[in-house]
Amino acid sequence: MNPFDAVRSPEALATVPVCDRCGSRIAGLCQPLDSAALDEVSSESQQTSLTAHSMVFREGDPAGRIFTLVEGFAKLTRLLPDGKQQVVGFRFAGDVIGYTTLPTYPFDAELLTDSRICRLERGQLDALLRRYPVLERRMLDLCVQELTATQEQLVTVGRRSAEARVAAFLLSLVEASRRRGKPCTVLEMPMTRADIADFLGLTLETVSRSLTAFRKRGWIREPVHHRVEMVNLRAVSDLAEGLS
Amino acid sequence: MNPFDAVRSPEALATVPVCDRCGSRIAGLCQPLDSAALDEVSSESQQTSLTAHSMVFREGDPAGRIFTLVEGFAKLTRLLPDGKQQVVGFRFAGDVIGYTTLPTYPFDAELLTDSRICRLERGQLDALLRRYPVLERRMLDLCVQELTATQEQLVTVGRRSAEARVAAFLLSLVEASRRRGKPCTVLEMPMTRADIADFLGLTLETVSRSLTAFRKRGWIREPVHHRVEMVNLRAVSDLAEGLS
DNA sequence: AGACCGCCTTGAACCCGTTCGACGCCGTCC
DNA sequence: GGACGGCGTCGAACGGGTTCAAGGCGGTCT
DSSP: OOGGGGGOOHHHHHHHHHHHHSHHHHHSTTTTOOHHHHHHHHHHSEEEEEOTTOEEEOTTSBOOEEEEEEESOEEEEEEOTTSOEEEEEEEOTTOEEOOOSSSBOSSEEEESSSEEEEEEEHHHHHHHHHHOHHHHHHHHHHHHHHHHHHHHHHHHHHHOOHHHHHHHHHHHHHHHHHHTTOOOSEEEOOSOHHHHHHHHTSOHHHHHHHHHHHHHTTSEEOSSTTEEEESOHHHHHHHHHTOO | OOGGGGGOOHHHHHHHHHHHHSHHHHHSTTTTOOHHHHHHHHHHSEEEEEOTTOEEEOTTSBOOEEEEEEESOEEEEEEOTTSOEEEEEEEOTTOEEOOOSSSBOSSEEEESSOEEEEEEEHHHHHHHHHHOHHHHHHHHHHHHHHHHHHHHHHHHHHHOOHHHHHHHHHHHHHHHHHHTTOOOSEEEOOSOHHHHHHHHTSOHHHHHHHHHHHHHTTSEEOSSTTEEEESOHHHHHHHHHTOO
């Protein structure tokens, strides 16, 4: 155990072990913090459990809080005036949700599964950022990562064929799982066909047809609902690259 | 004039006036700096002029430098294995180009016009960020802005019809011009139809047809090559919103 | 059990944007 | 001047993905 543990308050003892297993500690905002700083962050933040389909926040809500997804899956969506929605991203354990410089959140954040989230008031975050410059640096790094991923997604949606988009989506799930330290061929995929379609700029029928095609070619399996097994990762990534 | 000017070195006197008119000072990284800090930044950075079609850097180059576009226009592109390119964004006077946490640049940066750029070695930037926390904050803000714009672009490419995408593109030009403090109905548009098409996930023919359609409807004019006049901004933004 | 509902799958027809081809315009290079 | 190449425009045919429609499967509620 960490040598700092001995001097922690009982309160901290209760909260920190939770933090140690949090995705944020592994790949997210809290990764660069030492134990003392982690204590402070964790004592200022509020952990809550929420059920699937809860809204963490809505597009247009005042952006007064920042969230970390401790466990679970979420989707971020923007609504178009004509009613169609675009999924701008999915979020996994450890990811930060809702950091923006805008006065209001620019998208909806909806949980796809029962989840645990960690909540911080905006003012508290700003104070922490001032106190621990390493946190601000970390925010910037995460933001740049996010920007790169979104640009990648732009390429996917803008230039790839339907099947190549679905293949690229599967690869992004593999990558997200790897980043969380679980390199595994069987992946959680809690999003519906419609969610995936809205992410890829396709219809749910096309997504369904593509996944069926992959299954028939023996590239993937779906042992149970909302779980994919990547059988032939190479074939999928070749298709995503357009080498078809 | 600024009271700090009196104590400046002759060298600073030569460089700072340039900075004061730089786009970065108005809308970019240097915006929050006081005169003393601006002196330091400007003395560490190298200004150069480059001609149209120069590459600022290429995808895969070691990301050792950060650039600010002082004057001019640039496009950022990613190349797909099959040879197609996706324009991931355009950059205008004042914008930062090439900041990444990755070891290499994730896209090409090519100038569309003769431009002036301001160059900073990565190590110098890191030192400045440590010295002036306000700069790090500013980087984060710019990154979040950029992320929001890219997500907006994702919606455009993913869910809008061809004409709506072109309309949205025109609006983004208006917005970029406004941000640089030049709210004007006649805009520079140095990119070719092919560039626009690659940005919007369309072909150049479709872009050409859409712009022709807008012209025939009297929504825009193109008085000279590479310049658009927004005659009926309302009609364009209604189309972009999908209210057609 | 039966009815209902959300989600997924599959088929067939259609349509929007692409592809392919041709041409015009303009600037540059022999 | 003439040839060439980059860029933009336009028409006709094609095709990938959408739209529309029907049906299946697995839950949950009554």
